[in-house]
Amino acid sequence: MGRSNWLRGGALIAALAASSIAGPAIAAETLTMWVRASAANAAPHLVDLWNSGHADKIALTVIPDNQMVSKLATGVKAGEVPDVISFDLIYMPDFMRAGFLTDITDQMKADPNFAKVAPAFTNLATYKDRIYGTGFTPDVSILIYNKDLFRKAGLDPDKPPKTLDQIHEDAKKIRALGSDIYGFYFSGACPGCNIFTTSPMMVAAGAKILPRNGDEEPLDGPGVKQVLQLFRDMWTEGLIPKSAQADNGANFTANFKSGKVGIQGAGGFLISDLKKDAPNLDFGVAFLPGAKEGQASAFVGGDVVAIPKGSKHADIALQFIKWELTDEAQLEGLAKNNILPSRVDLADNKYFQSEPRFVTTAKAVGIGYVPWVFHFNDMVNSDSSPWIQMIEAAVFDGKVDESIAAAKAKMKDIASD
Amino acid sequence: MSALVDLGPNASAAATPRRRPHPAARVSPLLGALCVGVIAIMLFPLLMCFSASIKTAQEASAVPPHYWPAALSVENYLKVFRYQAGLPVYLANSFAVAALTIALCVGLGTPAAYGLARFPVPAKELVFLVLLSGLMIPYQALLTPLYIMAASLGLANTYLGLAIVHTVVQLPFSIYLLRNSFEETPRELEEAGIVDGCNSVQLLRWIFLPAAAPALITVTLFAFITSWNEFLAALIFMNKETAFTVPIMLVGVRQGHFGAVDWGALQAGVIVSILPCLAIYLLLQRYYVSGFLSGAIK
């Protein structure tokens, strides 16, 4: 008996010794992470970089954009949530209020990199003074213009329009170039495209778009009417293609890519897309302008990262979040691949030096806004939202004042729910 | 595809091969031209889809468009093939779920249809209505409670869980088809079997199933099609990329920012997802025709 005890003990010691030589014998975990389809190109850069340097791996699952909310919500109800999740930042308030996300305030506050993240993200990820996430794969809206068409129209290709009126003037000159060349484009039936690219012009000209609750006034300020009137005028003058009226986003960038449009609002994502799909197109980027020179704004969008409540590996998920804010992740994962970093201190980095258009885009994050509201879907993104109905009625039917008033009433109604 | 199901009241005619002129059988050049016209109209969209799928991605989104590609390219198909977990993974998942759906529809539908067709079941019409109720219910409305139920049973993210939802959608039609087929089976066959001393199970196995072969094939085909193409339940029930089915991949591969659509990838995806359905259809068609002809001949 005693002998077998010794043997057993000896075997145990040998095993322990072997494992300590071989390294920690803790099993490596695999975390599940859900990301949106439109971030499916950006997110893998970060995730692959993490996977190449860590024992614990992250497996990405791509969810179609407009199903992300319902997927997470039903997942929470059924107790089936991923370990980490990245989604459209605009849903943070709803998710935070619903209690879907894990409070990471203490760990984030102690992290030096977290303090350098763009205020837009930090504000959006805060609810009742607690922090629930941070920026992951940001994007921001900018004005994009076709330099070739500018040259042909006799405009200076290095002087993008800096006011709403200049957009109008430049568009007119470009339209005169030919029957299939248009001065301006926007997706007339796409609520998301317009909150991303049109609302910043309103904000720049002085307006507040969405209300936080039933007491705040929606669509407040002269900017709303000025921009809608600009679009209406450009539409009646034929500076915008007829197909824009029915475009629900499917052709958001197709026209500009074909070289037939002079100016339009777009996002940082389009810069890499254009370089890949239309390498011969000479284009420039600028801030989305307001009514006067010096007024500019942007919509800070893209995806945030958070940990759902019920995540089975919340500790590792937290490590991942802290890691993705480090220099290495932000520069090698994001900037190197032409994706904007969440940290403002890295806006002007070595990778962007070779492409000044990215520097402009990154700077736009600093001057940009993002609304902190509940019911964003209701008010903006849905196919029947007051936001898109206002744009459609104002621009295509000419009912500028009526449509603004109607949208205000509806949004107030929704916000007081 | 000679006939799907015998809906007419004259059951006996269905069993005999047709040799006499049919009220509507005609051969004439006008009808021939009409057929060709119909074929052209029906094929046009698919031809254009295929044509766009072999264009370069840029050409597929060209404004204005052209019918045929200027340059051939497989980049759209490569994009579909390489998307996320890779096409083979999605195909395998879709096949697995479809196979389970077929098994459930046939396994549940056949006995139910047999019972309703050949037995004096009390409140038969009510039972039939209950079984067919799924036709009138928008299954999307049931997805949330079904998913919560599935999760509590440990069926979330499983083939079986999703197959159950697909069966909910497809079972009513399956039972309907099979019941009609069993009802139309000639009494003489059944009586012959009884005379031989068969009990109800043996009757089902040796007399009714062979007679209903066309209907069974049809049920299989439609169960496959429904399951193969279903998107919403697949997305809700599956939680890992490696468990996703083909329809989810199709939505992802074509999606860009703000709803921008990659038309080339879309077309390639459509073609890729049609091919298995087509293959099954062509495969079953052959069995189907011979099944009908040899069906219930004494």
Add this chain to the structure above:
Amino acid sequence: MNPSRSGYVGLLYAAPALLFVAVFVLYPLAQLFVTSLTNSSLLGGGEFIGWRNYLRAYRDATFWQALVFTCKYTLIITPILMILGYGLALLTLSANRLGKLTRAVVFLPVVIGLGSSSFLWFWLFDEQVGLVNKLLQDVHLIAHPIVWFVDANLGLAAVIASIVWKVVGFGMILFIAALQAIDAEVNEAALIDGASYWRRILHIALPLTSRAILLTTLVSAIGSMLAFDQFYVMTAGGPESQTFTSLYWIYQNSFIYFKLGYGATLSVILMAIILSGSTLQLLLMRRGRGT
């Protein structure tokens, strides 16, 4: 029917399916009904509010507009599908090779998914990258490209075209089966009497396949009342919410506005409407056949 066969044995055969339906259809349906009495949100929470949702539905202008639109869609597309389906069945009834090929080609779109098909037609009708406009211009039917989805009626026409293309083969197959089940002797007798082709269709084919016609019409109509995917993909409910169908509006409320309780209410109402419509049609069918 063998008199010594017990009805309860039949019930036993039906038991597995009944159990399945009870657990996976009726129980969630009951839950849906309970949810309709609450203000449950997709994001969680919700309390019992009794019939308030139903009152709200009564006053919901968009819901009724969507219902009217859905009925309009059903009333337009069902006859088209039935007539074309029957016509194609007659056309391809003969066993010759061209007929068989036509049958196979017409049935082909049935095997495509509804989402894929809708996206395919969305692409075809797109004013910018679509080929329908190009085709219409090439055959000189129109002079300038039409923006299909800006107008509710044009958008509806585009959706109807896409669904007819996709689904007509299904009706065709069902009608072919019904036609082939007609006893050849009846046709023989009519031929001997010298009846013309169309008289034979009118007086023999149609009456003898009436049950199939009515049932197929019913199934098709129910499917149209539950239309969603095609409008979601092609028109996005636009322009200005004019092409929302009932199910689309339910989807909006449940998953976009997060109002699961209200969405459940609208689902219950929609199902009740479909159920009454179907029952009515079935009763009329019974009465018409004198049974």
